[in-house]
Amino acid sequence: MGKKITVIGAGIVGITTACYLRRDGHEVTVVTAHPPGEYCSFGNAGMLNPAGCTPQAMPGILWKVPGYLADPLGPLTVRWSYLPRAAPWLLRFVASATLRRAAQNADALRTLIRPSQECYEDLARHAGCPDLIRRSGYLVAYESERSYRDDALAWKMRRERGVVTEEFDAAGIRRLVPQLAPNYVRGVLVPGQGFVANPERLVKALAAQFQKDGGGIVQRQVLGVEVDGNGARILATDAGRLPVETLVVCAGVHSGELTARLGEPVVIEAERGYHVTYSDPGLEIPMPVHVSEAKVFVTPMEMGVRIAGQAEFAGIYAEPNYRRADVLERHMRRMFPRVNTADGTRWMGRRPSMPDSLPVLGASAKHRNVYYNFGHGHMGLCGGAPSGRLIAEIVSGRKPSIDLTPYRVNRF
Secondary structure (H helix, E strand, O other): OOOEEEEEOOOHHHHHHHHHHHHOOOEEEEEEOOOOOOOHHHOOOOEEOOOOOOOOOOOOHHHHHHHHHHOOOOOEEEOHHHHHHHHHHHHHHHHOOOHHHHHHHHHHHHHHHOOHHHHHHHHHHHOOOHHHEEEEEEEEEEOOHHHHHHOHHHHHHHHHOOOOOEEEEHHHHHHHOOOOOOOOOEEEEEEEEEEEOOHHHHHHHHHHHHHHOOOEEEEOOEEEEEEEOOEEEEEEEOOEEEEOOEEEEOOHHHHHHHHHHOOOOOOOEEEEEEEEEEOOOOOOOOOOEEEOOOOEEEEEEOOEEEEEEEEEEOOOOOOOOOHHHHHHHHHHHHHOOOOOOOOEEEEEEEEEEOOOOOOEEEEOOOOOOEEEEEOEHHHHHHHHHHHHHHHHHHHOOOOOOOOOHHHOOOOO
8 A cells, every 4th residue: 555755855866766656656745945956966977887886985095185185186175164063974984994894885885886777777768868878887097006006995895896897008098088188097997887968857857757657746945853752743844834644854965954853863964076067078078087086077968078076074054165166177177188168167066975985774763654865975876766766665565675784874
């Protein structure tokens, strides 16, 4: 028998969750402060890369942080006034960076995102936009042998988990991506991956199909959750109170604010990232390219070419610092010297990041009618559809297709 389900959030995680729940015959309403696909899901790098299973917290990362912070082109920045508030997250991040913990987290992340491409191909086909899901490999390029060796552990962990790779020298890199600058000496091709040609259009297409299939979308800001002995009962919104029978929290970085009201606080950070999208770059890029030193992806999209990356710790509500986008543009010129940057558009988004790179996924530990699906960090697009399918399994009373223990809300 179908349930009446409220999903908070209309990013890629919330919409794919809603789609899978509706497929199971539930009455599903999405409540969102923003139109579908117009918050963090708008501006990601578009990667569907099940190979990206190594967590951010890896052995040795702590010793790299000073260099990242000192480098004006580095991938990390912290607004020092925010550091005390970020400290609890950062301490748990460091604690997750042991070899044993990193290996466990890589296992869990790989298990979660392995079916990513198949899930999206299925959903996009049903929504009439199969052209958005592209199959390709991606290239990881290195400017020095040293930086390549620095990533040896990450590649070892990926290969141990079934990721196939091919190594190339400078000449091989030129053959794969001829317009890439000649200063890259080592490359790793990861075949069998994919990307989304327009993340915003994908979310909107899935949301439109969800509505055609009988789902509802209500644009309201959730201000609070009222609970009683039986669980969540009322959503307080900026347009009044909404009754709740079954609740799924997919509110991205704002999910922490909601779980705190539900008595289950989580350590989540707004790991802010930036992008620049060029509508007329004058480039022909056959596949996404990642430069490990800069921690950026350059992805060909139907809007042009997008470079995305950076990690900025400044909280949810601080104004964007578009000097971080300037850094991306400098990296773009370094990678592709012939790029036309005259028509670049800039954007900042807030990744909902957990210290161990694993989302919060599964049933509430306190409320029998509450489920969580948030905190995917850098893997929000890649992990969105597989996570949504898992939530549908457990809400519908089926055994989940993977063990959800690593993603439990109270693991810290």
